Amino acid sequence: MSDDHGSSVISAQVRHVESLLESRGLLDAGEIDTRIDEFLAGGSPANGARIVARAWVDPGFAERLLADANSAIREVGLSMAGGLQEQRLKVVANTEGEHNVVVCTLCSCYPIALLGPSPSWYKSEAYRSRVVRDPRGVLAEFGLELPAGTSIAVWDASAESRYMVLPRRPDGTEGLAEDELAARVTRKGLIGTAAV
């Protein structure tokens, strides 16, 4: 890679800061590795998919989810309180006439507990700047061509508020079990840059 040198310089700088902080008692040896492992073992889009599948099979849950997502997701053993601070969660449902898509125009706010680490495109200036001005065009770049009659709502996440999309249940999935339905849900579907 062309940035190997730059990468090795910043690697050395990061290690240097870590050892400075260890010498001041602000970081324990091994703490960084433990935190990385915990993070990677934590949130994943499978969590969000589980919420969606439950909402598809249980209309009562779907109603509670749309009314108060922070409480409803506790029913499936999930929480928005596991990070550095509890974040408000709003789940927005796609319908025949309206599609939802999520962005954080200011930085990269994202429901990590439900979706895992965010993709680089979500954090890019290209996505953040353009999806609020031309959502239909940006969604088309993702391969999602919406009918002209479908309106698009763009939700801008903030430090305290996070959003997740509840996609529409695909046709022909009536016979599927809840875990099979969850397997159909993608990370992009939960952000709104794919249909499911």
Added chain:
Amino acid sequence: MSRVNDVGGMSGFPAVIEEPDEPPFHSDWEAHVFALNGALIRRGVYNLDEFRDAQERLPVQEYLAASYYERWFAAITTLLREKGVVAGEELELPDEH
């Protein structure tokens, strides 16, 4: 007054590029920066809002030229310096002199 990070609606940025099968971190140092930030916030060295602010007030050229986790690292070192946890010269690599 808007700052450089406030790009919503700004024109001129290119098409969105997706990276197939993207890993959570592209280098070990990125994961270390991520974890380091969490450790410092949990210890109360600074809070999450201070961390965001420190990124958003990076010099504009530096902000735009930096990668996502380079911004994080720049914000962390800015705050460590401003909070008096480390002196500026301590942050420099010994072999840079």
